[in-house]
Amino acid sequence: xxxxxxxxxxxxxxxxxxxxxxxxxxxxxxxxxxxxxxxxxxxxxxxxxxxxxxxxxxxxxxxxxxxxxxxxxxxxxxxxxxxxxxxxxxxxxxxxxxxxxxxxxxxxxxxxxxxxxxxxxxxxxxxxxxxxxxxxxxxxxxxxxxxxxxxxxxxxxxxxxxxxxxxxxxxxxxxxxxxxxxxxxxxxxxxxxxxxxxxxxxxxxxxxxxxxxxxxxxxxxxxxxxxxxxx
DNA sequence: GCGACAG
DNA sequence: ATCTTGTCGC
Numbered sequence: 001x002x003x004x005x006x007x008x009x010x011x012x013x014x015x016x017x018x019x020x021x022x023x024x025x026x027x028x029x030x031x032x033x034x035x036x037x038x039x040x041x042x043x044x045x046x047x048x049x050x051x052x053x054x055x056x057x058x059x060x061x062x063x064x065x066x067x068x069x070x071x072x073x074x075x076x077x078x079x080x081x082x083x084x085x086x087x088x089x090x091x092x093x094x095x096x097x098x099x100x101x102x103x104x105x106x107x108x109x110x111x112x113x114x115x116x117x118x119x120x121x122x123x124x125x126x127x128x129x130x131x132x133x134x135x136x137x138x139x140x141x142x143x144x145x146x147x148x149x150x151x152x153x154x155x156x157x158x159x160x161x162x163x164x165x166x167x168x169x170x171x172x173x174x175x176x177x178x179x180x181x182x183x184x185x186x187x188x189x190x191x192x193x194x195x196x197x198x199x200x201x202x203x204x205x206x207x208x209x210x211x212x213x214x215x216x217x218x219x220x221x222x223x224x225x226x227x228x229x230x231x
Numbered sequence: 232g233c234g235a236c237a238g
Numbered sequence: 239a240t241c242t243t244g245t246c247g248c
Binding site for chain 2: 046047048049084085086087089092093113114115116119120121125126140142143144145146147184
């Protein structure tokens with residue numbers, strides 16, 4: 001387990017945070033397909049909080065993309081860097097996520113975020129932001145449609161429908177298990193939406209949520225309990 | 232102005 | 239995200 005550093009230039013206000021998003025958005029790479037599913041590494045990242053004690057814990061869990069076996073993992077614990085504000089989630093989660101990724105003993109490959117990438121008010125959600133900061137290929141898989149709309153996909157696993165903002169397709173509602181509520185996939189950095197959906201299906205052989213996020217969620221919660229116990 | 236709103 | 243009991247089902 002490592003410690004989370006809060007960057008010196010981290011925004012202190014929502015105003016500054018929004019300005020950072022507008023600026024970094026220009027560096028987002030959207031013309032790459034990304035790595036093919038089932039090869040190399042796939043890494044899940046997630047964060048847990050204890051607002052009372054001002055504690056944050058993040059985990060990065062690396063899976064072998066073919067077998068979905070855990071290859072490596074790392075955790076980071078520190079202080080909360082930003083409040084939760086819809087549209088500014090990245091400023092709350094990124095310092096901890098980056099610290100966990102930096103502590104990994106091997107390359108993460110594709111990174112799967114718990115949240116959105118392009119599907120965002122300014123088209124620069126958590127996954128897009130993480131991708132620009134690290135250069136890594138990233139995608140976002142969220143549990144809720146946020147402010148976007150969609151038509152319910154067909155019942156069979158693999159069915160999908162566009163997640164839209166007005167007339168723009170910002171992501172996709174993807175059914176990962178038969179007749180179970182869909183997940184909401186969006187491209188992050190250097191990965192196409194089609195490929196992001198293919199990866200999500202490859203990561204959901206048994207549950208609604210990707211194995212990457214399930215593993216990372218369990219791991220960061222444990223790291224948080226241990227940090228609370230020690231504090 | 233009011234309500235909704237990833238995690 | 240987090241607070242929380244039982245309960246239905248494989």
